[in-house]
Amino acid sequence: MVAPAFLTEPARETPIGGDYEVVVLGGGPAGIAAAAAAAGKGRKTLLLERYGFLGGMGTAAGVTNFCGLHANVFGDIKQVVHGVADDLLARIDRLGGLNEPHLVLGKTHAQAYDTAAYKIAADDLLLSLGVDILFHALAVGVVMDEEARLRALMVETKSGRMAMLGRVFIDCSGDGDLAAFAGARYEKGDMLYPSMMFRLNNVDPDKAGEAWKTVPALMQEAERRGETFPRKGAILRPQKHTTEWRVNVTQVKSADGRAVDGTDARELSAGEIDGRKQARAFFDFLKREAPGFSDAYIVDIPPQLGIRETRRIIGLATLTADDVTTCADFTDTVGVNGWPLEMHVAGDVVWRWPDIPGSRGYNQLPYRMLLPTALDGRAFDNLMVAGRCASMTHEGQSAARVSGACFVMGEAAGTAAHLSLAGNTACADIAVPKLQQTLERGGVFLGLTAT
Numbered sequence: 001m002v003a004p005a006f007l008t009e010p011a012r013e014t015p016i017g018g019d020y021e022v023v024v025l026g027g028g029p030a031g032i033a034a035a036a037a038a039a040g041k042g043r044k045t046l047l048l049e050r051y052g053f054l055g056g057m058g059t060a061a062g063v064t065n066f067c068g069l070h071a072n073v074f075g076d077i078k079q080v081v082h083g084v085a086d087d088l089l090a091r092i093d094r095l096g097g098l099n100e101p102h103l104v105l106g107k108t109h110a111q112a113y114d115t116a117a118y119k120i121a122a123d124d125l126l127l128s129l130g131v132d133i134l135f136h137a138l139a140v141g142v143v144m145d146e147e148a149r150l151r152a153l154m155v156e157t158k159s160g161r162m163a164m165l166g167r168v169f170i171d172c173s174g175d176g177d178l179a180a181f182a183g184a185r186y187e188k189g190d191m192l193y194p195s196m197m198f199r200l201n202n203v204d205p206d207k208a209g210e211a212w213k214t215v216p217a218l219m220q221e222a223e224r225r226g227e228t229f230p231r232k233g234a235i236l237r238p239q240k241h242t243t244e245w246r247v248n249v250t251q252v253k254s255a256d257g258r259a260v261d262g263t264d265a266r267e268l269s270a271g272e273i274d275g276r277k278q279a280r281a282f283f284d285f286l287k288r289e290a291p292g293f294s295d296a297y298i299v300d301i302p303p304q305l306g307i308r309e310t311r312r313i314i315g316l317a318t319l320t321a322d323d324v325t326t327c328a329d330f331t332d333t334v335g336v337n338g339w340p341l342e343m344h345v346a347g348d349v350v351w352r353w354p355d356i357p358g359s360r361g362y363n364q365l366p367y368r369m370l371l372p373t374a375l376d377g378r379a380f381d382n383l384m385v386a387g388r389c390a391s392m393t394h395e396g397q398s399a400a401r402v403s404g405a406c407f408v409m410g411e412a413a414g415t416a417a418h419l420s421l422a423g424n425t426a427c428a429d430i431a432v433p434k435l436q437q438t439l440e441r442g443g444v445f446l447g448l449t450a451t
């Protein structure tokens with residue numbers, strides 16, 4: 001007998017879990033900034049997160065490094081992302097968990113952090129602003145009021161299924177789950193390859209030296225002897241405590257060689273296992289071949305495989321590769337992205353930068369990329385999307401997916417939610433100059449002057 005493909009569940013009454021002005025899905029950099037911005041303006045705000053901690057890929061996937069806070073502005077490396085990000089970074093620093101910025105490929109800065117400090121600092125930030133945080137809550141669907149208006153986000157928790165009512169919803173799930181549930185248009189074609197990050201401890205930092213330069217050469221030598229690696233190059237860097245290093249070197253494929261799809265449960269399961277295998281294999285290589293690593297051990301393989309890209313929601317405007325490389329302007333700018341294209345393609349990482357030092361090194365990010373569209377091409381009344389699933393092409397996303405731009409998008413969406421509620425208007429109809437003034441008053445750099 002052929003097993004049926006579907007099972008009809010009985011209808012059921014779902015309890016209302018809460019009634020909020022702003023509901024934010026996802027506690028990564030975009031969600032943290034969105035919730036902080038909305039609650040900071042006095043809005044009754046809920047943040048829902050499937051894990052028991054905040055930080056998104058930054059903690060759950062062990063990224064441990066902020067990119068995109070800085071840009072190379074005509075040859076000078078400057079911080080261009082401020083606002084909520086400044087508050088969060090100051091809190092991480094006060095916990096002793098923030099490195100000084102380090103140079104990336106001689107062109108810009110990134111800044112490493114301890115995941116434990118990030119989690120605590122993000123809790124403190126959101127609680128200080130009165131955000132209601134519900135952890136261990138997996139969003140599974142929506143209930144619509146009308147075709148383009150959401151009424152509730154459905155979540156599954158240990159206490160059962162609940163409906164979270166809201167007036168404005170912000171999708172910061174990274175995968176665009178909420179927007180997809182609501183029927184927003186999205187793309188999911190070529191995807192950047194995921195990586196399983198891991199961290200080592202008991203590294204001898206003096207012997208390891210600038211291992212991020214020497215280890216790729218050791219890998220090339222090993223390849224000449226017939227060894228293979230999942231991708232070229234290796235990003236190995238010390239954390240705040242210099243015996244602890246993060247390693248970004250794996251690349252996880254599906255059975256047919258494509259990037260593992262982070263929205264496919266079975267591919268994701270296989271990817272987690274393969275990622276851990278790759279981490280173990282590279283650790284063995286480092287122990288054997290790299291000075292300073294012989295006594296190291298794996299201190300952490302994070303809770304999940306690092307997913308760089310899945311759904312990209314189609315919004316009223318879409319950020320492209322050209323926008324990034326030509327440092328584009330938009331009249332509805334809500335902040336900037338200073339990170340280049342960083343394409344995790346099969347077996348390699350390909351970078352494309354704006355002109356250095358001939359350009360200001362950052363592009364503006366338009367408000368319209370946060371406004372998802374329904375099948376008829378029109379924006380939803382009360383839905384925004386921020387972070388790596390916002391409206392970008394595959395290449396544009398390879399740049400503005402990093403933490404800096406996600407903080408910017410989140411802060412803009414949270415602030416726009418407040419203005420939409422204040423004016424009783426659809427998110428797409430708020431006064432953009434008012435949004436820009438409010439963001440600037442909160443310390444956001446809109447990119448209107450060369451810093």
Ligand SMILES: Cc1cc2nc3c(=O)[nH]c(=O)nc-3n(C[C@H](O)[C@H](O)[C@H](O)COP(=O)(O)OP(=O)(O)OC[C@H]3O[C@@H](n4cnc5c(N)ncnc54)[C@H](O)[C@@H]3O)c2cc1C
Nearest residue numbers: 026028029030050056057067139174306307387388401403
């Ligand atoms: C391996 C790797 C290395 C990277 N390296 C860097 C780096 O060095 N520097 C840098 O700045 N960026 C780096 N990035 C990119 C960066 O970490 C992410 O793009 C960024 O975190 C995206 O932020 P976000 O808030 O949009 O989404 P995410 O960080 O993905 O956060 C989304 C959150 O939503 C939650 N969520 C998702 N779906 C649901 C649901 N249905 N219900 C409830 N909760 C849900 C998730 O648990 C998560 O907490 C890296 C990414 C990867 C994968």
